[in-house]
Amino acid sequence: MLDATQLEVVQLSLKVAGTAVAFSLPLALAVAWFLARSTSRWRMIVDALVHLPLVLPPVVTGYLLLVVLGRRGLIGGWLAEHLGIVFAFHWTGAALAGAIMGFPLMVRPIRLSLEAIDAGSEAAAATLGAAPVMVWLTVTLPLALPGVLAGLVLAFARALGEFGATITFAANIPGETRTLPLAIYSFIQVPGGESQAAQLIVVSIAVSLSALVLAEWVARRIRRRQT
Amino acid sequence: MSLDLDISLRQGAFKLQATLASDERVIGLFGPSGAGKSSLLRVIAGLARPDAGHVRINGRDVFDSRHAVNTPTHRRRLGVVFQQPRLFAHLNVTHNLTYGRWFARKRASRARFDHVVEMLDIGALLTRRTAALSGGEAQRVAIGRALLSEPDMLLLDEPLAALDVARRAEVLPYIERLGAETELPIVFVTHQLDELLRLANRYVAAVDDGRVVFAGPTADFLARPELLGDTGYHEAGTLLRARPIAHQAVDGLSVLALGDQRLYVPQLDANNTGDEITVHVRALDVILAREVPADMSALNRLAARITGMTETADGQGVEVRLDVAGQRLDARITRFSAPAMRLAPGDTVTAIIKSLALAEQAWQRLGGL
Known part of the structure; x- marks a missing residue:
């Protein structure tokens, strides 16, 4: 079915998208929490920043990432020198680009589900002896779970399909940053590559659909328990 | 238990300025909607932070603005049952x-778990999802949840207010049992006088417009119609303590002993004899007579002695304070009748009360609540 190169592409894509959502989830929870509950005037600014990747051309996002996190970038240079962390032209760069592009899609459903939680339940938990962290872990998070799940799936799909920012920031290096969309694009560019591209297209559709179906199934199970 | 607080809290245009100190086990917090009762309860629970003052529970400072003490809610060990x-x-x-x-x-x-489940009668609900509960069932579970956190004090914030009449009647006896079957100190918030008289008939703190306007025995509170809000004119009266001695199913009456006198009320639910119950007698329902008419439908004829007479606040009537078997009973009569009958303190009269007027005012008093 798939040859070694194609298989590598699929594995790399899953690794890149998986890493992207795994690392952005804690931050997305924190930001969604802030947006849902804070009355600070910084809320608007944070909200706008989070949504920026959604409205900017992805190539612009990729370029900005290059400027800031490239090897000679403002932060990238320091990171490479002191911590040995390199993003540009590296698979971690593809993951970072995917994470940033998927971030607004992850934050939004989490935020909505947090806003839907009756603060009364949390106050009740506190009166029953639960410290704030425990309230969060035992009441807030479980009640927000459907939203968290939706955010994960959306962000995963977005990271999986990320093209513009990735190719600008991490380039199109086979085995390193050539994820599904980049591979499909590359195959289409060479004469006779259409069939290989078509196979990868089928794989993308299958992976994305499975993620959606899985998320829906889990969400239903949660909802059935809660209503 | 003891509760000692003196706090001020500003919420927008509303100002709560409350002082209260009591050693009673059960405290009723009574007042109209928006008076600040729930805000006060939230302050006690640590869910709202006062601008200044102190809150002391059982001698323990949980809030003191001068010493920067503010124990967070989860360490106050208070069980709270909310409206929802x-x-x-x-x-x-x-x-x-x-x-x-x-x-x-x-x-x-x-x-202990089994005991609470049995007391609240929720054994059949244990495996249910909360969405499958009726309002009354959910509130009983909420009470159980608060009890099982083993709190030092129970705060009930209008636990019946969100329920319809039928559900209210379903849950109320369970709250009554809290008083009888636990030693737990309770603060019970309500804006319904009947709930207050039934559940917190010993001590009440009345809140109005962000202030504690009365704190003392419920019986004394009941004698002050001006504090009772819209219903004050009708509901003001006294709480008599009496002992059921017989339930006459045939007549549909229960007989209560009030010293060596008898009080007839419509038959009570429970068939207990011996435990004292509370009867709320509205001052408007009491007729005073020098001579008891020979053939009269009203069953209750209590020998009473006048201990005091005051003109009512509206100037329309006279509040006559009576002594019946050592207990206080208030009657409100017109400004005309008092001089016409030449009533004066020290006189003996008969207080006549229709049994049916006591239909919904005779309560099984369980334990201390």
């Missing part, structure tokens, strides 16, 4: 009930 049950939707009934056990200093035992 506020159950955890992601947990079933059992896990809701045991939620507080994770954090309790001394874990409730299995026997």
Whole structure:
């Protein structure tokens, strides 16, 4: 079915998208929490920043990432020198680009589900002896779970399909940053590559659909328990 | 238990300025909607932070602005039952009930769990999801959840207010049992006089416009119609304590002993004899007579002595304070009748009360609540 190169592409894509959502989830929870509950005037600014990747051309996002996190970038240079962390032209760069592009899609459903939680339940938990962290872990998070799940799936799909920012920031290096969309694009560019591209297209559709179906199934199970 | 607080809290245009100190086990917090009762309860629970003052529970400072003390809610060890049950939707009934056990200093035992479940009659609900509960059932589970967190004090914030009449009647006896079957100090918030008289008939703190306008025995409070709000004119009166001695199913009456006198009320639910119950007698329902008419439908004819007479606040009537078998009873009569009958303190009269006027005012008084 798939040859070694194609298989590598699929594995790399899953690794890149998986890493992207795994690392952005804690931050997305924190930001969604802030947006849902804070009355600070910084809320608007944070909200706008989070949504920026959604409205900017992805190539612009990729370029900005290059400027800031490239090897000679403002932060990238320091990171490479002191911590040995390199993003540009590296698979971690593809993951970072995917994470940033998927971030607004992850934050939004989490935020909505947090806003839907009756603060009364949390106050009740506190009166029953639960410290704030425990309230969060035992009441807030479980009640927000459907939203968290939706955010994960959306962000995963977005990271999986990320093209513009990735190719600008991490380039199109086979085995390193050539994820599904980049591979499909590359195959289409060479004469006779259409069939290989078509196979990868089928794989993308299958992976994305499975993620959606899985998320829906889990969400239903949660909802059935809660209503 | 003891509760000692003196706090001020500004919320927008509303100002709460409350002072209260009481050693009573059960305190009723009474007042109209928006008076600040719930805000006061939130302050006690640590859910709202006062601008200044102190809150002391059982001698323990949980808030003191001068010493920067503010114990967070989860360490105050107070069980709270809110107007809405506020159950955890992601947990079933059992896990809701045991939620507080994770954090309790001394874990409730299995026997204790069973006892609370039995007391609240929620055994059949244990495996249910919370969404499948009726309003009354959910509120009973919420009470159980608060009890099983083993609190030092129970705060009930209008637990019946969100329920319809039928559900209210369903839950009320369970709250009554809290007083009888536990030693737990309770603060009970309500804007309904009947709930107050039934559940907190010893001590009441009345809140109005952000201030505690009365704090003292419920019986004294009941004698002050100006404090009772819209219903004051009709509801003002006295609480008599009497002992059921017979239930005459045939006549549909229960006979209560009031010293060596008899009080007839429509038959009570329970068939207990011996335990004192409380009867709320409205001052408007009491007729005074020098001579008892020979053939009269009203059953209650109590020998009474006048101990005091005051003109009512509106100037329309006279409040006559009576002594019946050592207990106080108030009667309100017109400004005309008092001089016409030449009533004066020290006189003996007969207080006549229709039994049916006491239909919904005779309560099984269980324990201390």
